[in-house]
Amino acid sequence: MDSGTNAERDAILAALRPVVEGVAATFGPVCEVVLHDYRNPEKSVVAVAGSVTGRAAGGAMSEIGLRVLARGDEAADELNYITRTRDGTLVKSSTMVLRDSTGAVFGALCVNVDVSAVTQVHGLLGALAGLGTAPAELPTTTFGNDIDSVVDALVDAHQSRQRGSWAELGRAERVELFGGLDTRGVFAVRGAVEQVAARLGISRASAYNYLSRARAAHDTSTGGPA
Secondary structure, X not given: OOHHHHHHHHHHHHHHHHHHHHHHHHHHHHEEEEEEEOOOHHHOEEEEEOOOOOOOOOOOOOHHHHHHHHHHHHOOOEEEEEXXXXXXXXXEEEEEEEEOOOOOEEEEEEEEEEOHHHHHHHHHHHHHXXXXXXXXXXXXXXXXXXXXXXXXXXXXXXXXXXXXXXXXOOHHXXXXXXXXXXXXXXXXXXXXXXXXXXXXXXXXXXXXXXXXXXXXHHHHHOOOOO
């Protein structure tokens, strides 16, 4: 990447820093705005205002950021989605990707709003009105300043969905696990293969082998690499 492209991206991030503060100030303490630079996934947070997910400048991207990173330049804005933090806080979020003049994705501006209190009031009013609809099950998302904790959470979630320990999984299930992690951007992080291997209790060579098989299976199913 040439210095001109990096300078352009730096200028875009610098221009958005006041926006981060302004949006958070407008919506008050229930709002958090985070500015990400995906050129450094392990420390992607370059600016943050508010404290909904506990992010801090210099912190890592979340599971959502990893997913955007995995999609590369095909990534699109994700607006008004609801998720749940690991401590149970309900968060309404929007993730808007940042592109340079060539159309390449290099970061994101994220807005997170704590809607826990609103949801509780909505549930209370529904109960008073006799509306007994059960709340929808929401996905749990790991937000953290440490990329290792995000990767570990994704590995644990995939193992839980497989309903078995690594030793209990068949070859196809193991390949599927690595494929799922890959599509969520886990292996875009430096040292992630080694971390996943340690988490699963397997060798680094085995992890690379399963990742290679997963990518080969994906290329076959999609008719080849894009």
